[in-house]
Each structure stands twice: as C-alpha cells, then as structure tokens.
Amino acid sequence: MGRRRRSSARSACALGVVAALVTACTAGEAAPRTGDAAGGGDLGGQPRAADPPPQPPAALAVDDPRGGERVVARGGADAPYNYGPTLLVEDGTVRMWWCSQYGSAAPAGDDILYAEARSVSGPFTGPGGGIPRAVLSGDPGGFDAVHTCDPSVIRVDGTYYLYYTGAAGDHAHGNAIGVATSTDGVNWTRAAEGPVVTAAHDNHRDNTYGTGQPAAVHLDGWFYLMFTDTTGGAAGWNGAGQFLLRSTDPTFARDVEALGEGGFQAVAGTAAPRTRSLVDAFSADLMWVDAMDAFAIAHQTAEGTGLTFWNRTFTASPYRPVTIPSEWEEGPGLVRQPDGHAPISPRDVCGRIPFDVVQATVIGAADAPTGLRHYGLDAHGVAGCDDPGRALAVLDGIAVPSPLRTMDLVVDGRLLRVERRSVATELARRVLDERPPVLDEVPVAGHLRPGARAVRSEGHGLGLVLDGTLWPLRSPAALEPNDSPVSPVSDEQWRQYPGGPALGYRAGSAS
Known part of the structure; x- marks a missing residue:
C-alpha cells in the first residue's frame, strides 16, 4: 500500500510514515488461519450448517506464466501516477478503472480513470480511443471532497457499483470508503450521502491512514467488502491487515455482518471492532472462484503477487498459496467477471482457472507508484464439475x-x-x-x-x-x-x- 498520493504535496490519502510502510507492504505475507466453525447466518438469517473438519490444503498445479513485458495502461495529459486498478471482463472487452490525477479534473486531488482493451495485455484506451477518461473526482463539501482513489467495481443485476477510497484533505484517519452507481460503468452517481465504511478506531497507530482500499465481490445475494483499516484492532503494528464485511445492501446501511474469529456475526454498523484480519497486507484484491468453491485474495509477498485461498465461510484454507512472479509497487487488481468471480478458462472450463493481475511496478518521477503491467498464470487440477x-x-x-x-x-x-x-x-x-x-x-x-x-x-x-x-x-x-x-x-x-x-x-x- 505504501501510498504516496500527490497533488502539489502529499495528499490526505498518504499512508502515514511512507518509508516504513513501503518496506512493510512489500514484505506483507499471507497469514491464513484455521478458525472454529463459522458463526453468523446465511442469507435471510438462516444458520449455515457447520463446515466438515478442515482437510490439509491441496496443492495446485500451475503453468503458463505470462506478462510483464510492457506497461499496459497509463493516464494521458499530465497524469503523474497510475495505480490501484480494478478490472472486469465483459462482452469480450477488458474494462479497467484506476487511481491517477488530471489537472483538468477538478478539484485538485486523486481521480479515478477508466479505459478498456480487447485483452488484459492492452493497450488500454479511453472509450472510443484516445486517453483514459476521468470518471470520478472529489465532491466539494463531501467526505471525499479532494480525493477519490482505489476503485473496486462489480456489476449486479445491471447496476455497476464502484467502491472507492475518499478523503477531504490531509486529516489523520481521514480516509473512508464510499460507493457510486452507474448503468454503463462510465457515468457515476454517489449512492450514499456519506461514506459507507469508516475507521473503527480500535487502536491508533503511527500510521494514520484510516480506512480504504476496498475490494468487492457479489455472492449468493451478499455484497462482500474487504478493506484496509489501520485503526483495526487486529491490524499489524504498522496498520497492515485486511478486514471483511458483508451485507445484502450495496450501501451497507443494513444487514451488516463482520468476519471475526467465530465467523460472520451481525454488527450494528460498518465501524464495528475489527477482530480478525485475513492477511497481513495492504492493497489487496478479492475474487470468488466457482471451480474451487473458494475465495482468492491477491496481495504482495516477498516472492511476487501471492494468492491465498479461503473456503466460503473463511474457516479453512482449502488450497496452498500460489505465487505469480511479478514486480510490484502497488496493487494488485485481479481480472474478474462483473460479479467479482473468476473468469472461465478457454482451455478447460471445469479444471483450469486463469489468475491475471495488473499492478503498479515502479516509483515514477512524481515519487508515486506507476507503470501498470500485467502478470498471470493458470492454476489447474481442480475438480470444478465433479458435483x-x-x-x-x-x-x-x-x-x-x-x-x-x-x-x-x-x-x-x-x-x-x-x-x-x-x-x-x-x-x-x-x-x-x-x-x-x-x-x-x-x-x-x-x-x-x-x-x-x-x-x-x-x-x-x-x-x-x-x-x-x-x-x-x-x-x-x-x-x-x-x-x-x-x-x-x-x-x-x-x-x-x-x-x-x-x-x-x-x-x-x-x-
């Protein structure tokens, strides 16, 4: 996450002590743990049957490593940085939104850009060609008055939902998560009067970032939202950690459940105490993999972009972690279907899963992450159609x-x-x-x-x-x-x- 967001000076979205955080983010390792039987309810409040005793994680075979040869997307005009992408494959087009800044997009601060391509290998251009378009900027007077960044986009029943980090300026713990909606993924309207997730304030650390970097998935009627909260009780010493909420409401105004050590439990609101972190990392992404019947979390490790797997109730890790060899400075963004699920493989629908990411790979002239490159591999040997x-x-x-x-x-x-x-x-x-x-x-x-x-x-x-x-x-x-x-x-x-x-x-x- 080592966030270095710039306008003329470091923005409010910056993550506290930058030098320390860059090292910490790069070394962030997945830390899956096997919990007790899941608590909480399934959709409608009905309890889910307890999981069977966890089996040892299965090893996945991997092949077809790819990507890394070139930058696949960059902002046009005066864009000084490019990072934090989210990608959807839709109707044969790969659509990508990410964080940058255009001087022409008022107010001065982080903007969310949009571009598309026929392949994740790019090149990505704005709709109809030309430079990527700024599609969401700060809202004067709002919690996100200056900065909008870290997009995560899904589409449910014809509506696109854009979850993002917003900030009004340089305030400690000032980052929070908002949501906007769209019918086309380009023209957005804020869907709530304020943020939908704010900092829990369980523990104030030297890192004063707050809450942000959302990753959304829709599964079985639930909107799942994974995010960073440097004030979370279960975060690391430097604020690293990934927390998870879910709700049947895309604005998380009702029916909110938080993942804790006992599973999902109903909570009064999105600022409920953060008692369990899924992975010791900043800037991660989330995806549901139908063929594996598991969630995948993409995050940075010392060896590359790590993929950590959890079962549906987050009580066990059914597969051993996989690493995509890559360069990294910020990200990653998984290539997903519109609902946040894994794409299908053109080679083997039932037994092979393509894992592709786009992430910032260098620190650019503005001393901020840029150089969006694609990396990927296939995992196979999965029995996706056995039952x-x-x-x-x-x-x-x-x-x-x-x-x-x-x-x-x-x-x-x-x-x-x-x-x-x-x-x-x-x-x-x-x-x-x-x-x-x-x-x-x-x-x-x-x-x-x-x-x-x-x-x-x-x-x-x-x-x-x-x-x-x-x-x-x-x-x-x-x-x-x-x-x-x-x-x-x-x-x-x-x-x-x-x-x-x-x-x-x-x-x-x-x-």
Whole structure:
C-alpha cells in the first residue's frame, strides 16, 4: 500500500510514515488461519450448517506464466501516477478503472480513470480511443471532497457499483470508503450521502491512514467488502491487515455482518471492532472462484503477487498459496467477471482457472507508484464439475449438448433445454462441444421450443414464456432464430407470471 498520493504535496490519502510502510507492504505475507466453525447466518438469517473438519490444503498445479513485458495502461495529459486498478471482463472487452490525477479534473486531488482493451495485455484506451477518461473526482463539501482513489467495481443485476477510497484533505484517519452507481460503468452517481465504511478506531497507530482500499465481490445475494483499516484492532503494528464485511445492501446501511474469529456475526454498523484480519497486507484484491468453491485474495509477498485461498465461510484454507512472479509497487487488481468471480478458462472450463493481475511496478518521477503491467498464470487440477452444485455455478451461462440432440443451457443454477443450437448460441457466453457427465444428474427446469411466446412490457422489457414461467430476456437477437413472436403485455400482466432467471449471459471469459 505504501501510498504516496500527490497533488502539489502529499495528499490526505498518504499512508502515514511512507518509508516504513513501503518496506512493510512489500514484505506483507499471507497469514491464513484455521478458525472454529463459522458463526453468523446465511442469507435471510438462516444458520449455515457447520463446515466438515478442515482437510490439509491441496496443492495446485500451475503453468503458463505470462506478462510483464510492457506497461499496459497509463493516464494521458499530465497524469503523474497510475495505480490501484480494478478490472472486469465483459462482452469480450477488458474494462479497467484506476487511481491517477488530471489537472483538468477538478478539484485538485486523486481521480479515478477508466479505459478498456480487447485483452488484459492492452493497450488500454479511453472509450472510443484516445486517453483514459476521468470518471470520478472529489465532491466539494463531501467526505471525499479532494480525493477519490482505489476503485473496486462489480456489476449486479445491471447496476455497476464502484467502491472507492475518499478523503477531504490531509486529516489523520481521514480516509473512508464510499460507493457510486452507474448503468454503463462510465457515468457515476454517489449512492450514499456519506461514506459507507469508516475507521473503527480500535487502536491508533503511527500510521494514520484510516480506512480504504476496498475490494468487492457479489455472492449468493451478499455484497462482500474487504478493506484496509489501520485503526483495526487486529491490524499489524504498522496498520497492515485486511478486514471483511458483508451485507445484502450495496450501501451497507443494513444487514451488516463482520468476519471475526467465530465467523460472520451481525454488527450494528460498518465501524464495528475489527477482530480478525485475513492477511497481513495492504492493497489487496478479492475474487470468488466457482471451480474451487473458494475465495482468492491477491496481495504482495516477498516472492511476487501471492494468492491465498479461503473456503466460503473463511474457516479453512482449502488450497496452498500460489505465487505469480511479478514486480510490484502497488496493487494488485485481479481480472474478474462483473460479479467479482473468476473468469472461465478457454482451455478447460471445469479444471483450469486463469489468475491475471495488473499492478503498479515502479516509483515514477512524481515519487508515486506507476507503470501498470500485467502478470498471470493458470492454476489447474481442480475438480470444478465433479458435483452438481459446483458444476452449475462453474457452467453458469454455458450451453452444452443435451442427450436428445438438442442443447442444454445452464442459467442461474437451472438447466434449460433449448431445441435450436442457433438460439442457444445467442443466449450463452460459450458453447461446449462435450457435455460434462455431472449434468445428467440435474433435472431440466424448462424448455425453449421453436415459436415460444415472447412478451414485452414497458416497465420490464422482453421475456419468454416457457412452460408457464416468464424468463426475462437480455438477448433480443435470440428471438429471430427461434421464430418467437412478441406480444405486448402490461406491467401488471408481467408480474402475474411466475418468474424465472434472466436469459442472455453477459459476463466474462479469460483474455
């Protein structure tokens, strides 16, 4: 994290004693611990069954090391630094947001830039070409009046959420976490009147940074938010540590749970005591890996960018850590799908996971991190499709041959039988030539037959009525090859149908 943010002088986002922190951040090692049975509840407050006794962590095979040859992105104009990226793979495009500063983006302070590329190897440019665009800057009068930095972006149900570090100036413990929303990932509106996470003030150390560097994931209806809090009780002597909250509300205004030594427990607010740190590090990123049924935390180690793994309840580490050989000064940002999950591998959907990061690699002329480079590798030997539950998560949005010479499409944990391959191709993110045998254990939830009725309502858009259930449709291009006529319905008529999951996958695959 060794944050050196600049306007004309060191900004409020700077991390206390810089020289000490650079050394501490670079040497930050993952410190997974095996806790007791998980506490807290699952979605809706229902207790989750206790985990089975933890098994020894499994070793992952790795290959295909890549990247590091060149800088893949930089701000244009007078941008003096570039660091803290977050990346999503969406519709064949890699989208990246990161921290920099443009003199033209008032007020003077950290800005969040946006650019995109066809591959994580770059080059990244602004929308339509040209220099990256400043998409979020300080809000005069707000908690983030001067600085906005450290973005983490996810997309849930068509809405983009940008979690970021904000600060009003050079104040001790002045950093806090805000959230903004967007329909396109470029034009943002702040979603709360103030910060959504503030410092806990459990312990004031020499490092007066406060709270920031968020990393967000959406899983099973929960918004997970990992972050730095140098005032956290479980932070290290220098403020290093990663804490975790989750909520069903993206603004974390209600239903907040904090991860402690006993698992997730309900807390009164986001400034609740920080009793457990997941890793001794600054500037980390979080991702859910469906094929591994595990979270991955990317952070800096002495050997490179480390990947530390935790099970769903953060009670055990199911896999041994993996290291991506790399140079580092700030970051990393994992390449993820829009919901914060791992991308699928183009080589082996069920057994191989691509881990790619972009991070700052040098201290530039402004004495701040810059030089965004890509590094990555593949982990494999994972049994991602050995049981139906995990396979349905891994194969979400993927079409495979059915036993009846038709196609089966995996949609939100269900199996939809589609009679025409051309239709399945329009609805799927990928079509496999071979059917994973585990899908034979999954019942068919619906049938998409030629000529199936399509409906349109002003308030809800398009949908397909399949076996009496209304499945919202994100891919209108599937209607023509299916010979489906469209009938207008009122919003009230739409709501009277039993609802199915949305059809038409829009997420990511490895690039």
